[in-house]
Amino acid sequence: MDHPTRRDAANLLLVSPAVAFGSQANSAVTFGIIGTGGRGRYVGTHMANDKRARLTAICDLFPDRIDLAKTQVPGADKARAFKEYKELLAQQDIDAVLIATPVFLHPEHFEAAVNARKHIYCEKPAGADVAGVKRLMRAVARADKSKTMQFGFQQRFSPEYLTAERMVKEGKIGQLTLMTSYWVLGNRPPQQFKSPYDPKDQKLRHWGLWKDYSGGPIVEQDCHGVDTLNWFGKAHPVKATGTGGLRYKVPYGDWSSDHHNITYYYPGNLEGWLISIKHTGGFRDVKEQFFGSEGMIETARTYYRYHGPIPTSPLKNADDLADRSLIEKVDSKREITIDAVEAFFTSIVQKKPIDMSTAAAESTLTALLGRMAHETRREVSWEELLRSA
Numbered sequence: 330m331d332h333p334t335r336r337d338a339a340n341l342l343l344v345s346p347a348v349a350f351g352s353q354a355n356s357a358v359t360f361g362i363i364g365t366g367g368r369g370r371y372v373g374t375h376m377a378n379d380k381r382a383r384l385t386a387i388c389d390l391f392p393d394r395i396d397l398a399k400t401q402v403p404g405a406d407k408a409r410a411f412k413e414y415k416e417l418l419a420q421q422d423i424d425a426v427l428i429a430t431p432v433f434l435h436p437e438h439f440e441a442a443v444n445a446r447k448h449i450y451c452e453k454p455a456g457a458d459v460a461g462v463k464r465l466m467r468a469v470a471r472a473d474k475s476k477t478m479q480f481g482f483q484q485r486f487s488p489e490y491l492t493a494e495r496m497v498k499e500g501k502i503g504q505l506t507l508m509t510s511y512w513v514l515g516n517r518p519p520q521q522f523k524s525p526y527d528p529k530d531q532k533l534r535h536w537g538l539w540k541d542y543s544g545g546p547i548v549e550q551d552c553h554g555v556d557t558l559n560w561f562g563k564a565h566p567v568k569a570t571g572t573g574g575l576r577y578k579v580p581y582g583d584w585s586s587d588h589h590n591i592t593y594y595y596p597g598n599l600e601g602w603l604i605s606i607k608h609t610g611g612f613r614d615v616k617e618q619f620f621g622s623e624g625m626i627e628t629a630r631t632y633y634r635y636h637g638p639i640p641t642s643p644l645k646n647a648d649d650l651a652d653r654s655l656i657e658k659v660d661s662k663r664e665i666t667i668d669a670v671e672a673f674f675t676s677i678v679q680k681k682p683i684d685m686s687t688a689a690a691e692s693t694l695t696a697l698l699g700r701m702a703h704e705t706r707r708e709v710s711w712e713e714l715l716r717s718a
């Protein structure tokens with residue numbers, strides 16, 4: 330089968346690391362990590378494993394997180410360690426930064442990284458509220474455009490997602506009329522809250538449970554699926570409606586919802602549905618589906634699959650038959666964050682900067698639109714959202 334997105338990926342790899350930088354270690358792309366929590370250490374490890382990169386600095390407010398990085402991330406034990414992110418950004422010998430701090434800090438940290446003229450890989454989402462996203466976009470407007478500004482929406486770098494998106498664009502499923510994002514994922518509802526941390530640090534340590542720090546569940550978690558809807562739908566929605574609520578009382582933090590049913594209305598009569606359910610007793614179903622007049626394409630982090638009508642019986646789908654070969658399914662070759670990290674360093678090495686800031690900002694705003702629609706229990710337009718801050 331033709332894999333057009335392989336060509337996309339290949340374009341990013343036209344220059345091998347050796348050709349671009351020679352073999353001297355000092356020609357590597359130097360990078361620092363701001364926020365060595367779970368994601369910072371995970372993405373930071375993939376970055377450190379890229380032969381074109383060298384980790385030279387790490388930063389976290391808390392010494393225990395610095396210590397974890399030093400033992401887990403290759404090269405971090407020899408890297409300079411900072412408590413203040415501004416000190417890390419002031420290091421002239423750092424080319425690039427990974428920002429993996431709590432969501433509400435992304436605009437501030439992104440803005441400072443733009444001012445310091447670093448290549449940026451900022452974790453998703455772009456901010457926890459509309460004001461934060463606007464602040465980030467103001468920084469983008471005056472950024473040095475020779476620098477990469479990438480965000481942790483890693484789906485956009487997965488060869489399998491890219492193939493699926495191209496299939497939709499090229500009409501493989503006919504006219505796209507409906508998209509769904511399922512973000513069904515969660516442990517048992519927490520019964521009690523017990524923190525190992527000093528009470529004065531607890532909100533920051535458990536930032537994900539507070540809406541002003543995380544944006545809430547739609548913004549912090551479901552934004553990946555929402556980003557995929559915007560990408561495949563080639564637009565942001567013009568308005569949204571939604572319902573949602575709290576199935577289980579939260580013992581800590583201020584989540585006011587743990588399940589959501591949002592309808593996004595895109596230009597051209599295209600709808601995008603977000604079905605998001607937390608606290609599922611461990612059950613996981615995270616995927617997107619794209620329905621057209623001639624078939625359906627499903628995407629997930631580990632595969633994409635295509636169902637088309639069978640030629641001899643157009644009203645039957647391959648699922649009606651025992652012959653599973655009629656369903657085209659392609660598994661991801663690796664964890665898709667590695668695809669995103671590879672694209673990041675390739676863009677720097679090849680001096681072909683990636684700027685996905687508008688897409689990241691729009692996807693974050695789309696998540697905020699869904700939040701506003703279900704919280705107000707009425708239709709909310711894109712313009713109203715933008716006017717709200």
Ligand SMILES: NC(=O)c1ccc[n+]([C@@H]2O[C@H](COP(=O)([O-])OP(=O)(O)OC[C@H]3O[C@@H](n4cnc5c(N)ncnc54)[C@H](O)[C@@H]3O)[C@@H](O)[C@H]2O)c1
Binds near residue numbers: 454
């Ligand atoms: N792309 C993905 O698939 C994915 C997956 C998980 C998390 N994330 C995102 O990554 C980010 C981090 O999430 P996490 O799960 O690693 O959280 P985390 O709490 O484990 O890590 C955040 C770290 O930032 C540090 N920090 C807080 N304020 C700081 C400051 N002012 N300066 C320096 N460090 C500071 C914290 O001490 C902590 O170690 C979030 O935006 C989250 O949404 C993305």
